[in-house]
Amino acid sequence: MTARSGSNGGARDVTVRVWRGEDRASGGFVQYDVPADPGMVVLDVMFRVQALRAPDLAVRWNCKAGKCGSCSAEINGRPKLMCMTRVSSLPEGEPITIAPMATFPVIKDLVTDVSYNYEKAKTIPAFRPAPLEPDGTRRMYQEEVDRVQEFRKCIECFMCQNVCHVIRDHEENKEAFSGPRFFVRLAELEMHPLDTHDRIELTRAKHGLGFCNITKCCTEVCPESIHITDNAIIPLKERVVTEFYDPLAWAKRRLFGQRPRQLGEKEPAAPSDR
Numbered sequence: 001m002t003a004r005s006g007s008n009g010g011a012r013d014v015t016v017r018v019w020r021g022e023d024r025a026s027g028g029f030v031q032y033d034v035p036a037d038p039g040m041v042v043l044d045v046m047f048r049v050q051a052l053r054a055p056d057l058a059v060r061w062n063c064k065a066g067k068c069g070s071c072s073a074e075i076n077g078r079p080k081l082m083c084m085t086r087v088s089s090l091p092e093g094e095p096i097t098i099a100p101m102a103t104f105p106v107i108k109d110l111v112t113d114v115s116y117n118y119e120k121a122k123t124i125p126a127f128r129p130a131p132l133e134p135d136g137t138r139r140m141y142q143e144e145v146d147r148v149q150e151f152r153k154c155i156e157c158f159m160c161q162n163v164c165h166v167i168r169d170h171e172e173n174k175e176a177f178s179g180p181r182f183f184v185r186l187a188e189l190e191m192h193p194l195d196t197h198d199r200i201e202l203t204r205a206k207h208g209l210g211f212c213n214i215t216k217c218c219t220e221v222c223p224e225s226i227h228i229t230d231n232a233i234i235p236l237k238e239r240v241v242t243e244f245y246d247p248l249a250w251a252k253r254r255l256f257g258q259r260p261r262q263l264g265e266k267e268p269a270a271p272s273d274r
Helices: 042-052 115-121 142-153 159-163 180-190 200-205 217-221 228-244 247-255
Strands: 003-005 012-020 028-036 072-075 078-081 096-099 106-108
Touching (some): 028 042, 078 159, 142 228, 180 228
Parallel strands (some): 012 096
Antiparallel strands (some): 003 012, 012 028, 072 096
């Protein structure tokens, strides 16, 4: 970070290199020098650039509290939330480089088209609870609640999607691979003790779980510290293996009169509530 001391209450000038453009082929970095106050985060600096240097700079943001996930960007080459990255935490002696997330198409400047994620979300069957118990209630243990509660912390910043090389480096994989954010969603539903929907074959065949080679890059960038790989992806892989490839599980099902499912076979129809 390039900084020069100022005389205005501790303010100093910072140099930022912001990616500008409406497509990756014609866009590029533009450098701005703006005053920054102590305690500022990168999003504050973007506001200062808009106010003083480039009023047409496009930046997506909402809560400025690290809970909406809107202001995701690549800061000095690493995906971060602009509202949670303090200027003082960045290396001194070099400009701050701010670029849009690389995995998604650019709309303008730092704003990317993340509609891919919303289309994937539509393909995941919703929560389907078990019938009420005779006393009209549903019960589950606290440890069962704790297991899925971690997944509910996701703010859909899509930084895990951004760093996943399966979709970042291979555009052709997007149709067959949903990415770590949606493996978290699938794990949340599959591990919920009251859910009755079977999504294992869907996870394997439609969402492309097998493409993931568990490099843990998604876990490393998660701002909510969700253990995406260890607590969501690996347990889902284990369930797929048990369902379709484990000979011991196959023998157990045969022993107890349960017909083994075949690859590509859809889940049985849900029983009627009537």
